[in-house]
Amino acid sequence: MPGRHQPSVGSVLNLSELFAPIADDMQAVDAVIRGRLNSEVVLIRTIGDYIVGAGGKRMRPAMVLLVSNALGYRGDIHHRLAAVVEFIHTATLLHDDVVDESDLRRGRDTANAVFGNAASVLVGDYLYSRSFEMMVESDSMAAMAVLSRATTIIAEGEVLQLLNVHDPDVSLDRYLQVVRYKTAKLFEAAAQVGAIISGATPKLEQAAAAYGRHIGTAFQLIDDVLDYSGDAHALGKNVGDDLREGKPTLPLIRVLEVGTPAQRELIRSAIKTGSADFQAVAQAIHDTEALDYTRQVARAEAALALQALDAFPDSTHRQTLVKFCFFAVDRDR
Numbered sequence: 001m002p003g004r005h006q007p008s009v010g011s012v013l014n015l016s017e018l019f020a021p022i023a024d025d026m027q028a029v030d031a032v033i034r035g036r037l038n039s040e041v042v043l044i045r046t047i048g049d050y051i052v053g054a055g056g057k058r059m060r061p062a063m064v065l066l067v068s069n070a071l072g073y074r075g076d077i078h079h080r081l082a083a084v085v086e087f088i089h090t091a092t093l094l095h096d097d098v099v100d101e102s103d104l105r106r107g108r109d110t111a112n113a114v115f116g117n118a119a120s121v122l123v124g125d126y127l128y129s130r131s132f133e134m135m136v137e138s139d140s141m142a143a144m145a146v147l148s149r150a151t152t153i154i155a156e157g158e159v160l161q162l163l164n165v166h167d168p169d170v171s172l173d174r175y176l177q178v179v180r181y182k183t184a185k186l187f188e189a190a191a192q193v194g195a196i197i198s199g200a201t202p203k204l205e206q207a208a209a210a211y212g213r214h215i216g217t218a219f220q221l222i223d224d225v226l227d228y229s230g231d232a233h234a235l236g237k238n239v240g241d242d243l244r245e246g247k248p249t250l251p252l253i254r255v256l257e258v259g260t261p262a263q264r265e266l267i268r269s270a271i272k273t274g275s276a277d278f279q280a281v282a283q284a285i286h287d288t289e290a291l292d293y294t295r296q297v298a299r300a301e302a303a304l305a306l307q308a309l310d311a312f313p314d315s316t317h318r319q320t321l322v323k324f325c326f327f328a329v330d331r332d333r
Contacts, residue, residue: 015057018327021316025065025079026058032083036130047111047123051090059219059324060190061086066324067194067208070317077138077197084138084147085190087131092154092186094124099162100245143193150189157181166246168268172253179220180213187216207311211321214305218328221298224249225291226333228282243281246274250297252281254290263288295329302329 019026030052037048061082068078094111096102098120103113112120128151135144161178164170191212195205227242228251242249248271255267263284270276285291302325312318 018320018323019062021320022062022065022069025069026062028076028079029058029061029065029082029086032079033086036083036087036134039126043115043119044123044126047115047119050111050114058086060089060186063187063190063212064194066317066321067191068198070312070315070321071195071198071200071204073194073198077140078194080134081138081143081193081197082190084131084134085186085193087127087134088147088151088154089186091124091127091131092158094120094127095158099158100241102241140197142196146189146192146196150185153181153185157185161247164248166272166274168248168256168271170248170253172250175248175250175253176217179217183220184213184216187219188213204311207308211305211308214301214308215324215328218298218301218305218325221250221294221301222329222331224251225294225298228285229291243270243276243278244274246271250294251285251290254293255284255288259284259288298329302326
């Protein structure tokens with residue numbers, strides 16, 4: 001999509017610059033997170049401190065803050081709901097890492113690698129429970145409905161992804177369904193909740209939801225690119241992990257669509273076994289320009305997110321949401 005709705009390379013900021021307008025709010029959210037991770041059960045506190053110490057982009061809670069501020073919210077409930085969003089996200093990561101048998105995230109050993117699978121699963125359950133407790137405290141039935149529904153859809157996305165593992169016949173539509181359920185849905189819910197607590201009109205609420213959905217999809221597609229183009233230090237994960245786990249992500253699906261018979265057979269075998277020569281797979285991805293194609297699809301999603309912002313009143317926070325679109329597609333980690 002050309003013109004003002006087309007994100008372009010070279011526009012990206014770093015996160016500290018991007019979040020400058022909500023720096024105080026982010027500190028308040030971190031305080032809520034630390035306070036609500038406190039538990040009489042020592043292991044919960046220990047794993048909670050480990051997770052918080054690992055950092056993370058905090059993009060999903062930032063979505064709550066940016067949208068609510070852009071739509072004129074005044075109060076502090078957005079801090080609590082932003083923390084809820086981060087708890088839901090963290091719980092999914094804890095469970096993901098156990099299912100995927102991952103041992104590295106954000107440049108550190110995963111919680112399951114350090115504390116064991118059982119502890120990670122149970123602390124993930126604790127975070128889900130705590131998040132619902134905090135939703136009730138927000139006293140917004142509409143926000144609770146959106147977040148609880150999102151949690152259900154994320155779980156469905158996890159199961160759908162599990163069904164796709166080691167299946168080389170996964171279509172683009174099936175893969176995008178997993179992306180929208182597993183990743184984009186929480187971005188969508190975060191943005192929609194920010195609109196709800198601001199008393200936004202139904203039109204604005206739906207625009208916010210569309211923004212989050214499209215930016216979340218773009219974000220995941222760029223993660224797909226980085227799995228084959230980044231380095232482990234920058235990404236904070238093992239490059240090629242998706243391949244080793246047998247996940248048919250978009251770059252692989254693209255090779256299956258346009259590659260030579262030999263390239264297609266290589267990718268099919270790689271997805272089935274998770275043990276093909278990574279360099280050969282990377283070469284096939286390069287030769288078919290599959291990463292460029294995936295970036296184009298991500299930019300199209302970011303363009304739709306930009307378009308959704310047309311409904312928002314102009315403000316510093318709206319401009320940050322615009323910059324968010326560029327960050328999502330131009331980042332290198």
